[in-house]
Amino acid sequence: MKTPKRLEPLVQNGLVDEVLRQLMSGKEAVVYVVxxxxxxxxAKVYKEANQRSFKQNAAYQEGRKVRGSRDARAMEKGSRYGRKMAExxxxxxxxxxxxxxxxxxxxxxxxxxxxxxxxxxxxVTDAAGHAAPRLNDVVLSPEVALKFHAMLIKQVVLMLCAGVxxxxxxxxxxxxxxxxxxIIDLPQAVDAAGNNSAFSMLERDVGNLATYFGQFxxxxLNTDYAFEIWSHYEKGxxxxxxxLTGRARRSEKKADVRGLMREIDSVKEEELNRRRFQLEED
Known part of the structure; x- marks a missing residue:
């Protein structure tokens, strides 16, 4: 096929010899077999931000490393340079x-x-050497559904052990x-330790698996692996x-919001006192 414009630099630099065909077009990229x-x-060609249906919202950006404060400020302001850095x-x-x-x-x-x-x-290929199908396109028996679900829960655990x-x-x-x-498509992957939405994202990921495999x-559908996995993670x-059992018990005890706010105020006060002490020493 004719080489797409976005792949021409790779051909010119010797990274790709030939573009064979388009494999798929998704919400964030077009994938070619090369x-x-x-x-x-x-070859996964990322779409421009205004062409993607998946938005880079703050929940995914939080905790990601940026090269310097200038880049971080530019990304916050949404300037032309900042948008380039965000990409x-x-x-x-x-x-x-x-x-x-x-x-x-x-x-x-x-x-x-x-x-x-x-x-x-x-x-990624199947047993016949053809491009592997998406899970959504595979017909599953109850036995295979249980097997694949267990394998993917294992992968989720391995990912979280790696902090992702x-x-x-x-x-x-x-x-x-x-x-x-x-598992594919990871541009929205988050750092578990640096993102305040980490648990809710884990919960959604695991919930999506339960909902899909629960059809077979x-x-x-009655399992709760996300909370169980996260409980182990939080405890180190x-x-x-x-x-894992998938039967973790969630506490029904209401959060002590006032107590939490007192702790936050205490930490703030301690930090202010530390800064005052440093100024006095200087």
Missing amino acids: RCGDDVRC EVWQTAEVDALHRLAAAGVRVPQPYNCFEGVLLMEL IHGDLSEYNILVDADGPV APEL ELHPDVV
Whole structure:
């Protein structure tokens, strides 16, 4: 096929030898099958921000590392330079997450290179060597649904052990290769320790899995793996081989908001006193 304009720089720089075909077009990118020497890979071309249906809202941006205070201020103001930086951070987030998760043993595509807004990565294939289907396109028996759900809960645990939450996990961004589910599409991935919405995102990801697989295995609809996983994480007890039941008990005790505010005020006062002391010492 004719080389798309966004892929021309990769061809010119020898990173891609030939564009074979378009594989899919999603809410955030268009994916092509390309030839790189003797290897067949994927080229994920990120769409411009105004063309994406997935928005970079503050919940996903929180906790992400920015190179300097100038870049952070520009991104906050939404200037032309700031929008450019936001795009770089958005794309870099997926590359960083893929490397981090692959090293942790999570089933994700192997990333190879990111150049001019294009991510080169492994082409996930099925047993016949064809591009692997999305989970949404696979017919499941109750037994396979339970098996795949258990495998994906394991992957969610591995991800959190590596400090990452997918943030948009569903049947539409999971592929099925010869060995089972493979997780894709991670530009919205968040750092669990640095994002105040981390638990709600984990809860949504795990809830999406229960809802989808629950169509085939209804017993999954009554599970609560998210709270159980997060409880282990908060206690520092989460590890890859943790035994989960999906039956964690949530406390019905109301939060002590007044007590929490008192603690916050106490911390603020302590910080003010520390700063006063430093000024007096200077």
